[in-house]
Amino acid sequence: MKGLGELERSIMDILWAQNTPLTAREVGRLIEDRDLAPTTVMTVLDRLSRKGFLTRTRDGRAWRYQPAASRDAYVAELMLEALDLTGDRNAALTRFARAVSGPEAEILRRALTELEEK
Amino acid sequence: MIAAAVSAALAILCAVAAWRLTFARWTWRAPRTAILLWQSLGLTWGLASIGALLAFALDPYRKGVVQGLAEFMLSVEFGTRQPFDYLRLAALVAGLSLLAVLVALPLAAGIQTLRARRRHRLLLALVARDEPAVPGVRVVDFPGAAAYCLPGLKSQVVITDGTLHLLSSAELEAVLAHESAHVRERHDLVLLPFAALRRALPWSKLVRDAQASVELLVEMAADDRARQRCCPRRLATALLRFGTSAALPTPQGALGAAAPSSVMARVDRLVRPEVALPATHRFLILAASAVLVTSAPLLWLLPG
Numbered sequence: 328m329k330g331l332g333e334l335e336r337s338i339m340d341i342l343w344a345q346n347t348p349l350t351a352r353e354v355g356r357l358i359e360d361r362d363l364a365p366t367t368v369m370t371v372l373d374r375l376s377r378k379g380f381l382t383r384t385r386d387g388r389a390w391r392y393q394p395a396a397s398r399d400a401y402v403a404e405l406m407l408e409a410l411d412l413t414g415d416r417n418a419a420l421t422r423f424a425r426a427v428s429g430p431e432a433e434i435l436r437r438a439l440t441e442l443e444e445k
Numbered sequence: 446m447i448a449a450a451v452s453a454a455l456a457i458l459c460a461v462a463a464w465r466l467t468f469a470r471w472t473w474r475a476p477r478t479a480i481l482l483w484q485s486l487g488l489t490w491g492l493a494s495i496g497a498l499l500a501f502a503l504d505p506y507r508k509g510v511v512q513g514l515a516e517f518m519l520s521v522e523f524g525t526r527q528p529f530d531y532l533r534l535a536a537l538v539a540g541l542s543l544l545a546v547l548v549a550l551p552l553a554a555g556i557q558t559l560r561a562r563r564r565h566r567l568l569l570a571l572v573a574r575d576e577p578a579v580p581g582v583r584v585v586d587f588p589g590a591a592a593y594c595l596p597g598l599k600s601q602v603v604i605t606d607g608t609l610h611l612l613s614s615a616e617l618e619a620v621l622a623h624e625s626a627h628v629r630e631r632h633d634l635v636l637l638p639f640a641a642l643r644r645a646l647p648w649s650k651l652v653r654d655a656q657a658s659v660e661l662l663v664e665m666a667a668d669d670r671a672r673q674r675c676c677p678r679r680l681a682t683a684l685l686r687f688g689t690s691a692a693l694p695t696p697q698g699a700l701g702a703a704a705p706s707s708v709m710a711r712v713d714r715l716v717r718p719e720v721a722l723p724a725t726h727r728f729l730i731l732a733a734s735a736v737l738v739t740s741a742p743l744l745w746l747l748p749g
Contacts, residue, residue: 332570339571378567401568402587408565409591419558419636421627423592423620424687424708432689435708439685442678
């Protein structure tokens with residue numbers, strides 16, 4: 328049995344891969360780990376909804392789940408922060424180095440060629 | 446009056462020293478010592494500024510800031526107010542406000558940062574993957590180059606897919622050594638108060654320069670750690686590759702706003718290392734920092 332985090336990840340992957348909202352039962356069928364209890368799937372779907380990563384709609388007696396945003400949107404959000412482009416609301420990450428542009432990049436490029444030749 | 450005057454002088458001394466320190470280059474030869482000096486200058490400046498205002502305001506009591514404040518509270522309570530002119534009242538209000546601001550802002554900044562990190566951590570859990578080639582490092586599928594540390598109780602080192610393509614394995618190893626130095630030494634905590642101060646005083650060039658200096662020193666400190674574990678030249682070429690990888694789709698060239706020449710300064714240090722600052726100098730700086738930090742609270746107790 329996988330950890331809860333790992334399970335959240337694979338369920339998001341399943342829902343991102345589908346174009347339509349799925350029920351817990353349908354998600355359970357698509358999951359690799361076959362002997363997973365249906366209640367576990369439901370718990371994880373519920374957790375993800377509460378965290379705001381999934382939206383759900385009523386379909387008869389079941390809920391249908393769908394991602395609140397695309398995977399790319401989340402990657403973009405992470406990378407804006409990683410590149411320090413979010414302005415005020417930032418997580419104060421320590422970044423290795425930032426890219427520069429214009430004449431400064433030219434200086435760096437020359438230094439790089441020099442170092443590589445030696 | 447002496448306590449107020451000395452505190453004011455101390456605050457000014459700290460500001461002048463901070464201003465000089467933004468230009469200093471010896472700091473690059475001893476980044477950790479310099480970071481400590483920056484921290485003590487910042488702390489002493491705050492304590493001395495507040496102390497000067499309060500000491501002036503509470504001078505009529507002749508009991509120092511701490512005792513004076515207690516007396517003042519009592520006199521307010523019993524309505525037995527001594528002659529208290531407006532200038533002193535203004536100083537009292539200013540001193541207490543500064544104290545509130547300098548305590549509340551880092552606190553608020555800290556809470557905001559924790560919240561942003563929590564969100565970042567949640568998203569990472571969903572979209573980052575593990576890569577067998579780099580165990581213990583989270584990899585995000587993104588073409589641009591980025592490597593960073595997400596600090597916390599369980600800090601995470603994150604790199605992008607683009608970084609894996611950009612760097613050779615020796616360079617990658619150097620970058621990861623650099624990042625794990627950030628993790629181990631909790632450099633994010635060093636940066637937090639300076640970032641908060643900058644948010645408090647956004648118009649101050651000195652504060653902005655101070656924050657930039659400390660940021661650079663923190664990077665240099667991590668470079669020094671990485672250098673002990675891997676080839677400095679590989680770290681230098683990794684830096685240069687990162688610096689020239691700007692062909693990203695970024696909004697309005699916002700990356701150009703990065704501090705100029707900081708990458709080149711770090712590369713120069715790695716390729717042509719200068720002699721480290723002599724131990725006696727470092728010791729003197731540490732001693733001076735210690736004296737600074739203890740002097741401000743002592744002035745709060747000095748009567749009259």
